[in-house]
Amino acid sequence: KLASAVRNAELSVSDELAPYYHAITHNNFYEFGTDKRDPVRYAQKFKTDPWKVEISGEVAKPGNYNLEDILAPHALEDRVYRLRCVEAWSMVIPWLGFPLAELIKRFEPTSKAKYVQFTTILDKEQMSEQRSSFGTIDWPYVEGLRMDEAMNPLTLMAVGMYGNALPPQNGAPLRLVVPWKYGFKSIKSIVRIHFSETMPETSWNITAPKEYGFYANVNPAVDHPRWSQATERRLPSSLLSPNIVDTLPFNGYADQVAHLYKGMDLSKWF
Amino acid sequence: MVLMLSGKMRLLRWWFIFLLCLSPLAALFVNLLDDNLGADPAKIIVKELGFWAITLLWLTLAVTPVRKLLGWRWLMSFRRMLGLYTFFYAVLHLLAFATFLIGWRWDILLTELTKRPYIVVGALALLLLIPLTLTSTKAMQRRLGKHWKKLHSLIYPISLLVMLHFVWQIRSDFGQQFIFAIILAILLGYRLYLKGRSS
Numbered sequence: 001k002l003a004s005a006v007r008n009a010e011l012s013v014s015d016e017l018a019p020y021y022h023a024i025t026h027n028n029f030y031e032f033g034t035d036k037r038d039p040v041r042y043a044q045k046f047k048t049d050p051w052k053v054e055i056s057g058e059v060a061k062p063g064n065y066n067l068e069d070i071l072a073p074h075a076l077e078d079r080v081y082r083l084r085c086v087e088a089w090s091m092v093i094p095w096l097g098f099p100l101a102e103l104i105k106r107f108e109p110t111s112k113a114k115y116v117q118f119t120t121i122l123d124k125e126q127m128s129e130q131r132s133s134f135g136t137i138d139w140p141y142v143e144g145l146r147m148d149e150a151m152n153p154l155t156l157m158a159v160g161m162y163g164n165a166l167p168p169q170n171g172a173p174l175r176l177v178v179p180w181k182y183g184f185k186s187i188k189s190i191v192r193i194h195f196s197e198t199m200p201e202t203s204w205n206i207t208a209p210k211e212y213g214f215y216a217n218v219n220p221a222v223d224h225p226r227w228s229q230a231t232e233r234r235l236p237s238s239l240l241s242p243n244i245v246d247t248l249p250f251n252g253y254a255d256q257v258a259h260l261y262k263g264m265d266l267s268k269w270f
Numbered sequence: 271m272v273l274m275l276s277g278k279m280r281l282l283r284w285w286f287i288f289l290l291c292l293s294p295l296a297a298l299f300v301n302l303l304d305d306n307l308g309a310d311p312a313k314i315i316v317k318e319l320g321f322w323a324i325t326l327l328w329l330t331l332a333v334t335p336v337r338k339l340l341g342w343r344w345l346m347s348f349r350r351m352l353g354l355y356t357f358f359y360a361v362l363h364l365l366a367f368a369t370f371l372i373g374w375r376w377d378i379l380l381t382e383l384t385k386r387p388y389i390v391v392g393a394l395a396l397l398l399l400i401p402l403t404l405t406s407t408k409a410m411q412r413r414l415g416k417h418w419k420k421l422h423s424l425i426y427p428i429s430l431l432v433m434l435h436f437v438w439q440i441r442s443d444f445g446q447q448f449i450f451a452i453i454l455a456i457l458l459g460y461r462l463y464l465k466g467r468s469s
Contacts, residue, residue: 239370
């Protein structure tokens with residue numbers, strides 16, 4: 001099934017891909033440790049089968065679904081997206097997935113569904129950082145989107161990358177990819193999708209509200225309080241002449257998404 | 271327990287500690303050449319150099335308490351070496367930051383140095399280490415007399431700036447910072463205790 005995915009040229013960027021090896025060894029998946037190299041070390045035995053996803057809240061068809069049933073009707077596409085981390089590095093990744101919008105429609109959200117919240121698995125036995133006494137994140141990790149963001153054609157539910165199934169450190173078996181937002185919005189290893197009328201809580205926003213907003217759109221004009229967002233290091237980067245590129249508004253996806261935020265003060269709604 | 275070592279053994283001990291302090295840098299080099307530093311070696315190198323600068327600063331501060339508590343008088347002769355290594359790693363840390371992460375782009379460097387509190391306190395700590403490094407020789411120590419000790423007590427505010435520099439980089443897990451803070455509290459607390467007892 002993964003091999004049959006066809007590249008969506010229209011929604012793909014032509015930037016050079018990050019080497020596969022780099023994409024699977026340089027990860028922020030704090031549940032497995034806060035060093036970039038921790039997830040590849042500690043996630044290899046992570047159990048992703050069987051996997052269930054709970055659909056809840058303002059939908060006509062809530063329930064606990066097997067992953068197979070979640071995925072069954074969807075044809076996979078291959079999309080090359082820029083991934084911009086809030087830490088000011090970036091990579092270009094070919095994802096395999098399908099539009100989140102198609103998934104959402106199947107469960108028939110009600111008119112009250114204004115937001116969608118995603119939850120990562122809570123499993124202290126498998127995820128060491130969830131046991132840490134020094135962590136400040138209140139597990140499980142949660143993220144959210146406004147409904148129109150979730151329905152945007154760019155918003156992808158990914159199950160693979162580089163033509164293969166997602167490795168555990170990259171968020172197997174099911175993750176979100178929202179290319180115009182900082183990477184932490186693209187939540188990994190999803191076990192719950194919840195629809196609500198009010199803005200849901202999101203993990204980094206709860207942890208440090210002055211540093212991470214709900215929207216987290218890539219924006220070179222709004223600095224993180226502790227570092228600049230005007231430029232980014234595109235990885236892989238040479239040591240002696242770092243590959244520093246200017247960060248683009250909405251990570252270069254302004255044409256597709258800027259209209260979602262018309263009239264909003266983006267320095268306030270960062 | 272006073273160990274009397276021959277001159278040859280003392281020289282051996284000096285080289286041992288000298289090379290031990292240099293080994294983190296050597297390990298970093300080997301790992302870099304072996305391609306062991308992952309997809310973003312720049313960040314890891316900067317972090318590691320910073321880590322060793324802090325560790326060596328804490329070790330420098332530990333010399334006096336350890337010497338007094340364990341009676342290791344010979345340790346005193348290594349305080350200067352540990353202090354100079356602190357400066358050495360701190361300078362490399364800054365150079366690695368400016369070269370590998372910023373690419374010596376002056377526009378970025380200038381905003382980083384003026385707008386980021388954690389970089390400002392880090393830079394200030396390094397700046398304050400310069401006079402201590404320059405006056406670290408025996409000749410300077412003699413020339414400055416009682417002022418030398420006063421000047422070198424700058425190490426206490428420096429250590430607090432460094433701790434702040436470290437703490438301001440916490441994203442979610444503060445385990446490492448917690449351990450370093452506890453050790454610093456003990457090292458500085460010991461001095462307050464001595465001061466309290468003598469007055």
